[in-house]
Amino acid sequence: MSKCIIILGMHRSATSxxxxxxxxxxxxxxxAMLPADDGNQHGYYEDIxxxxxxxxxxxxxxxxxxxxxxNRKIAELAKDRYITNEIKELxxxxxxxxxxxxxxxxxxxxxxxxxxPYIKDPIYITAHRKVADIAKSLSVRNKIPHSQATNLAVxxxxxxxxxLKDIGYK
Numbered sequence: 822m823s824k825c826i827i828i829l830g831m832h833r834s835a836t837s838x839x840x841x842x843x844x845x846x847x848x849x850x851x852x853a854m855l856p857a858d859d860g861n862q863h864g865y866y867e868d869i870x871x872x873x874x875x876x877x878x879x880x881x882x883x884x885x886x887x888x889x890x891x892n893r894k895i896a897e898l899a900k901d902r903y904i905t906n907e908i909k910e911l912x913x914x915x916x917x918x919x920x921x922x923x924x925x926x927x928x929x930x931x932x933x934x935x936x937x938p939y940i941k942d943p944i945y946i947t948a949h950r951k952v953a954d955i956a957k958s959l960s961v962r963n964k965i966p967h968s969q970a971t972n973l974a975v976x977x978x979x980x981x982x983x984x985l986k987d988i989g990y991k
Contacts, residue, residue: 823916825940826923829930829984830948831977832886833958839948840866840925848921860962868924874911875928878904878935886928887963889976899935912939930981937988945990947981 826848830836844850844866851868876885881898884890898904915922923944929936937943956970963970 823919824921824942824944825912825916826921826944826946827929827933827936827940828923828925828946828948829933829981830927831930831950831955831974831981832927833955833962834927834948834950834974836925836927836948837861837863837865837867839946843921843923843946848923849918850923850925851915865925867926868915870911870915871924871929872926874907875926875932877907878932879928886931887973889931889973889980892934892980895932896934899938904935908935909939912936916940927977930977930984933984945985947985949978952978 826843828836828839828843830839840850841863850866851870853869855865855867855869855872857864878895878898879885879890881901881904882890882894884894915924952971952974955974956967959965959970959973960967
């Protein structure tokens with residue numbers, strides 16, 4: 822039997838650190854990972870399959886991680902049989918292994934409602950960091966105005982908190 826752990830948090834909020842810890846503890850966070858680069862020299866620990874799926878989902882909803890589409894546009898994707906089948910197949914493929922598995926991609930904060938119905942009793946680990954600290958790190962890494970980085974961090978945190986509230990987390 823397998824069990825799924827999903828790390829939810831904004832970019833630059835220590836999600837990679839959490840994922841690294843889980844990998845060290847034996848959790849399979851993916852076989853093909855986004856490689857380290859100047860933005861994260863220790864690695865992102867992001868499963869390429871989930872990263873690509875999230876990019877696809879956000880594009881289908883008319884946005885990306887940097888320009889999050891409205892929640893209603895993302896929710897509309899749940900009505901698309903092709904998209905829901907793709908999500909189900911990805912989860913089926915990843916959950917076929919035994920033991921603990923999971924993924925981390927900050928975009929999942931925006932798309933988690935599309936995955937949630939297809940994962941039995943997921944474990945959500947959330948990363949919360951001060952918005953000012955996220956914004957400072959994000960504005961340096963992405964060379965964007967601090968106000969824009971702050972707005973993104975606030976949006977992600979609000980969506981994360983709303984999702985947790987909606988599924989009954991306190």
